[in-house]
Amino acid sequence: MLVSExxxxxxENTISNPESSPKHSESGTSDESSGTLRHRLLGPSIQKSGxxxxxxxxxxxxIYQASQGSKYFEHQKRKEKELTKKVExxxxxxxxxxxxxxEAAEVRVDALIRQYEATRDLTQTIVHVDCDAFYASVExxxxxxxxxxxxxxGKGVLCTCxxxxxxxxxxxxxxxFVAKKICPELIVLRLNFPKYIEKSNAIRxxxxxxxxxxxxxxxxxxxxxxTEYCANMNKDREEVVSEMRRRIFExxxxxxxxxxxxxSRVAKIASNVNKPxxxxxxxxxxxxxxEFMCNLPVRKITGIGYVLERQLLALDVNSCGEIYRxxxxxxxxxxxxxxxxxxxxxxGLGSTEVKPIDQxxxxxxxxxxxxxxxxxxxxxxQKLQHVAEDLEKDCKRLNLAGRKLGLKLKKxxxxxxxxxxxxxxxxxxxxxxxxxGLQMLEKELPITVRLIGLRITDLVNLSHExxxxxxxxxxxxxxxxxxxxxxxxxxxxxxxxxxxxxxPDMHDDxxxxxxxxIIQGSQEEDASGVIDDYRSSAxxxxxxxxxxxxxxxxxxxxxxxxxxxxxxxxxxxxxxDSATALVSCPICGNQVSADDQALNHHVDWCLSxxxxxxxxxxxxx
DNA sequence: ATACATACC
DNA sequence: TACTGGTATGTAT
Numbered sequence: 001m002l003v004s005e006x007x008x009x010x011x012e013n014t015i016s017n018p019e020s021s022p023k024h025s026e027s028g029t030s031d032e033s034s035g036t037l038r039h040r041l042l043g044p045s046i047q048k049s050g051x052x053x054x055x056x057x058x059x060x061x062x063i064y065q066a067s068q069g070s071k072y073f074e075h076q077k078r079k080e081k082e083l084t085k086k087v088e089x090x091x092x093x094x095x096x097x098x099x100x101x102x103e104a105a106e107v108r109v110d111a112l113i114r115q116y117e118a119t120r121d122l123t124q125t126i127v128h129v130d131c132d133a134f135y136a137s138v139e140x141x142x143x144x145x146x147x148x149x150x151x152x153x154g155k156g157v158l159c160t161c162x163x164x165x166x167x168x169x170x171x172x173x174x175x176x177f178v179a180k181k182i183c184p185e186l187i188v189l190r191l192n193f194p195k196y197i198e199k200s201n202a203i204r205x206x207x208x209x210x211x212x213x214x215x216x217x218x219x220x221x222x223x224x225x226x227t228e229y230c231a232n233m234n235k236d237r238e239e240v241v242s243e244m245r246r247r248i249f250e251x252x253x254x255x256x257x258x259x260x261x262x263x264s265r266v267a268k269i270a271s272n273v274n275k276p277x278x279x280x281x282x283x284x285x286x287x288x289x290x291e292f293m294c295n296l297p298v299r300k301i302t303g304i305g306y307v308l309e310r311q312l313l314a315l316d317v318n319s320c321g322e323i324y325r326x327x328x329x330x331x332x333x334x335x336x337x338x339x340x341x342x343x344x345x346x347x348g349l350g351s352t353e354v355k356p357i358d359q360x361x362x363x364x365x366x367x368x369x370x371x372x373x374x375x376x377x378x379x380x381x382q383k384l385q386h387v388a389e390d391l392e393k394d395c396k397r398l399n400l401a402g403r404k405l406g407l408k409l410k411k412x413x414x415x416x417x418x419x420x421x422x423x424x425x426x427x428x429x430x431x432x433x434x435x436x437g438l439q440m441l442e443k444e445l446p447i448t449v450r451l452i453g454l455r456i457t458d459l460v461n462l463s464h465e466x467x468x469x470x471x472x473x474x475x476x477x478x479x480x481x482x483x484x485x486x487x488x489x490x491x492x493x494x495x496x497x498x499x500x501x502x503x504p505d506m507h508d509d510x511x512x513x514x515x516x517x518i519i520q521g522s523q524e525e526d527a528s529g530v531i532d533d534y535r536s537s538a539x540x541x542x543x544x545x546x547x548x549x550x551x552x553x554x555x556x557x558x559x560x561x562x563x564x565x566x567x568x569x570x571x572x573x574x575x576x577d578s579a580t581a582l583v584s585c586p587i588c589g590n591q592v593s594a595d596d597q598a599l600n601h602h603v604d605w606c607l608s609x610x611x612x613x614x615x616x617x618x619x620x621x
Numbered sequence: 622a623t624a625c626a627t628a629c630c
Numbered sequence: 631t632a633c634t635g636g637t638a639t640g641t642a643t
Contacts, residue, residue, distance in 0.1 A: 044628085072633050079626095157634050159630090172630090175633040218630055305628050337640065368635060406623095414633085418624060453635085 011106065012325040037080045038064050040306065041073075045171045052167075059169035059182055066181045075414035083307060087314045090333060094315055097332045105328040112340070113327075116347055121262065122284040124352040125237050127224040128259045128267035129207065129244075132276035134220035136162040138199050139189055141253050151187035152179060159191065163276065196220075202252050210244055215354050223264050225354040238281050245279065262289060265350025268302055289348035294321035301345050308338075320346055365400060366408075367391040368453025373412035375448040383452045384441060388433035391454050399463040401426035402456025405433065407440040410451035417444060426460040 038060045039046075046056075067073040131137065135153040140146055140162065150168055152161035158179055160172045168183035180186055200219040207214045211224040230237050241258050248256055259270025260281035266289055273280035282292045297319055299309045312318075315333070317326050323346040331339055344350065367390045374380060395401060405427065406420040419440045427433065437454050 067633080070632075076633095155634085156632085159634090173634090177631065178633075221630075303628070307627060335641075362637085363639095364637065366636065370634065372632075416625075420623060422622095451634090455636090 011327065012329075036084065036310070037077060040076055040080050041067060043171060043173050044306065045173055054167065054169045056169070062182050063178055066178045067175075071413055083310060087310055090311055091314050093333060094329055097329060101332060102328045105331040109327045109331050109339075109343070112343055113347065116340075116344055116349055120286065120347070120349055121352045122286065123227070124225055124262060125227045125230060125284065126261060126264050126267045126352060126354060127210075127226055127237075127241055128264065128271040129203075129222045129224065130257050130259075130271045130275065131203070131220035132255045132257060133160050133162055134199075134254070135160045135191065135196055137254050138196055139192075141199075142195070146187065149187060150183050150185060151189060152176075153189045153191060155188075155190055158188070161186075199252055199254060203248055203254070203256070206244065206247050206251065210240065211354065213354060213356055215357050217357065223267065223354045225352075238279070241279055241281075245277075261292075263348075263350035263352045264354070265302065265345070266292065266348055269296065269300055272300070293346060293348040294319065296320040298323070298345075303341065304345075362398070362400070362459060364455055364457040364459065365391070365394050365398060365402070366406070366453060366455025367394065368408055368451060368455075370410070370451045373448050373450040375446065377445070380441065380449065380452065381438065384437050384454075385430070385434055387452055387454050388430040388437060391433050391456070392428065392430035395428035395456070399461065400456070401428035401460045401462055403458035403460065404456065405436050405440075406455040406457065407437050408451070408453035408455065409441070409444060409447065409449045412448040412450050414450070417447075419443070420457075422458075426458075427456070428462070 041063050042056070042060055067076075136151065139151070139153060146162070148164065150162065150165035150170065152158040152165055152170060154160070154172075154176065156176055158170070158172055158174050158176060161170045161179075165179075165183060165186060168186070170179045170183050170186060176188055179188075196219050200216075204214070204216055204222070207216075207222055207224060210226050210229045214222050214224040216222045226237060226240055229235075230240055233240070237260055241260055245256050245258060248254060255277035257271050257275040257277060258279040259267040259273065260279065261267040261270050262282070262284040266282050270280040270282055270292070282288055298304050298312050298317060299306075301320065304312070312323075315326055315329060317323055317330070323330065323342050327343065327346075330342060334342070367387050369383065369387055369390075371383060374383070402423065403426050404420055404422050406418060409417040411417065421436070421440065423432075423436065427436070433454050433456075441452075
């Protein structure tokens with residue numbers, strides 16, 4: 001049996017077999033791909049916990065039969081065929097690599113490994129907390145009678161399902177009608193986000209006691225750094241985490257699983273090991289981490305999905321440890337970024353910094369909607385208009401505008417098209433979204449679509465910019481890129497009016513916060529060392545430039561203010577007793593500080609990250 | 622830089 | 631009887 005490949009694993013001999021490796025005879029692209037097609041159709045959550053005694057073959061067959069002949073099915077079939085081709089070409093490419101090349105690659109890889117190894121930080125204790133079947137569990141609290149029945153939450157596509165349903169082979173991300181074929185008595189509940197948000201907040205409240213700067217990724221998942229807490233309380237980390245989980249259960253009735261390790265990557269993977277309602281700790285010890293990673297199937301790693309897994313399997317890399325055995329070969333085949341990623345996985349390295357989600361800079365905001373396939377222009381215009389309006393709402397709420405607009409179309413065949421173009425000025429109104437979106441759409445006619453989406457990038461934060469600054473930014477942009485539309489001062493005046501009509505001005509320090517985020521972001525990358533140097537330095541330069549620009553325009557070189565709440569006073573109770581008045585958040589109803597900034601902060605959080613939108617927006621077709 | 626693909630929840 | 635939506639990021643050209 002394969003006992004560990006412990007401390008000093010052997011790399012596979014460079015004289016590796018061009019001939020003997022292909023164990024899957026992928027050669028018959030036509031027929032043989034039906035096996036992998038079934039695999040593809042099974043979807044992403046196949047290797048997740050919860051369905052032990054499931055007859056996968058039977059389930060797979062039902063899914064196959066249920067979807068056969070549909071447009072979706074045909075699309076998946078095409079994609080699978082393409083992937084199979086790509087995998088075959090990779091295998092061929094691998095066979096051509098000479099021993100000389102492999103030896104050279106070995107040297108390079110070893111240098112990389114030493115470089116990454118030097119960044120290893122074992123001083124922090126990171127926890128990944130993951131609620132078990134979150135939406136379903138929340139629903140069970142309200143409907144205890146459901147506990148014994150198979151049920152799911154979602155609409156059209158299942159978001160999650162309880163463990164009873166999983167026994168049938170029902171999984172998240174599965175189409176509702178397929179799930180009903182597998183489990184005819186399946187009950188499907190609609191999403192009820194306000195409820196989930198409330199529970200999520202209750203959990204986060206507890207998490208905050210252990211790490212006030214925890215990072216809530218979604219409603220049901222968060223990272224914590226409990227290093228300080230453990231030190232302060234002089235408690236063992238596993239004890240701390242099980243206490244935390246117990247408290248979450250006692251106050252919310254929900255069970256969570258947790259992973260504990262020296263960094264986010266290890267913690268995240270570990271949180272799945274003893275799911276549901278369990279925890280798994282990996283010691284902050286190099287050997288322990290390496291051993292944990294070694295036998296891990298590559299698909300368990302966040303960031304390795306179906307496609308990369310297929311490619312790795314074809315190169316005979318099944319487990320993380322085999323990344324090392326085959327590293328010289330992988331180096332010849334994958335890009336630098338992917339190689340860096342894979343080696344960091346093999347080494348069990350990852351980020352040790354945890355910071356609140358709202359300290360990440362948003363890069364884009366978009367809106368898309370599916371509907372029954374249409375080709376009529378009037379109907380498409382109507383859909384586009386809806387999307388444009390919804391996007392405007394998000395822009396107004398977030399106080400953002402975009403310098404680029406992207407149009408996304410999904411054809412009736414599920415084939416996707418995306419077009420992007422720079423805007424003459426930052427835009428954030430439905431009428432602009434519609435106008436420019438329509439121009440892009442018209443170029444694709446005739447077309448039959450089942451989805452239309454709009455997304456803006458190159459964002460401009462309008463929150464606290466005075467009108468003058470917006471004016472300047474518009475100008476600068478025009479000068480930069482030899483405008484595609486002449487910018488008259490009339491134009492800019494018109495835009496200015498549009499942007500600021502009826503929108504509040506106030507707060508003037510959030511932009512500084514924004515700058516801090518940018519700068520911190522780049523520092524983080526520098527420190528972690530796993531991100532390519534050129535990228536972080538470019539980003540740092542950009543951040544400096546922005547900062548300088550800011551100082552220039554405001555005629556002040558004030559030290560950057562610390563970012564809101566958590567960082568400035570995590571536990572301090574001294575100052576501002578007067579500011580502790582509480583009000584109910586209009587969104588989630590929780591008590592939050594009435595302090596203007598804190599409230600705004602909270603509301604923004606509450607509304608953002610996509611969760612509430614699904615509750616608020618009805619998607620009528 | 623743009624288009625398209627992959628991945629995550 | 632009808633296979634999501636939002637965001638980030640990687641790859642290819």
